[in-house]
Amino acid sequence: MTPDLLEQGARRIEERMALLAAGKNNTESGGRNASTGRVVESGEVDVTHGRILYLEDVSVSFDGFKAINKLSLDIAPGELRCIIGPNGAGKTTMMDIITGKTRPDEGTVFFGSTIDLLRHKEAEIAQLGIGRKFQKPTVFEQLTVFENLELALKTNKGVKSSMFFRLDSAQSDRLAEVLVTIHLADSVNRMAGNLSHGQKQWLEIGMLLMQDPKLLLLDEPVAGMTDEETARTAELFLTLKGKHSLMVVEHDMSFIKTISEIVTVLCDGSVLAQGTLDQVQADERVIEVYLGR
């Protein structure tokens, strides 16, 4: 993503935050027609409409039960969006829909303003630049930190090209940069199996970063972490913000407080409230279904 588009994204977040601070409930349609007419280069995601991800009226039922119910939501380029909500609200299912794991019954899901994600398969969506982190770390325990990161570059390539795979200098630079970002520069030759739970989570995030995703979806990234690991993860996400767009689902409110700009509260498969953490925490409906328990 180019700096001017990230600036646009940042401006859009600032505008939204200003509206929210003024007590105006900024709707998802805000800025929808604000095109700059910028020509998009190939391989880039077209974010000239100020959003990297756009969901409208998305619904999905499982055996007659509406897990996602007319869900509409959008995310600006470079934004770090927090998603909270009670168990069963549909947070993970929403990520399943964005990543192509689950097909919605109806609705619109766009990556930028031109890529219709519902027309793409799961592997293609990953290739397009959407990385997903599941709750449980899934690193290769028998390989070193370095080998795990290296392997992340080989995925989706044929067996033959993997066998002869060598990091080029840009990839080596990227790997070194990622190691520092995920706080594992001192552990490059350690077996992933010997890392702490938190370090494994960071390594998996590092593996996603090797692919330079435009959008990262993180489902309960700090569950099971120590307080110190949680604090370092907050730091990590704040570093990633701006360079990538992030959607973070978490139940840990002190973590959300550290990283959040706009918080979206999901309940019964749709958006119940949205705003700053202070605003949603003061919302009676949110207290009733989630925070007041």
Ligand SMILES: Nc1ncnc2c1ncn2[C@@H]1O[C@H](COP(=O)(O)OP(=O)(O)OP(=O)(O)O)[C@@H](O)[C@H]1O
């Ligand atoms: N593949 C599926 N088949 C049937 N029901 C499903 C499926 N996936 C999700 N559900 C149901 O959809 C609802 C939403 O589940 P989801 O996992 O998205 O909630 P969540 O907000 O992620 O909750 P939690 O905070 O506990 O992780 C739940 O009632 C769940 O049982």
Ligand SMILES: [Mg+2]
């Ligand atoms: Mg979940």
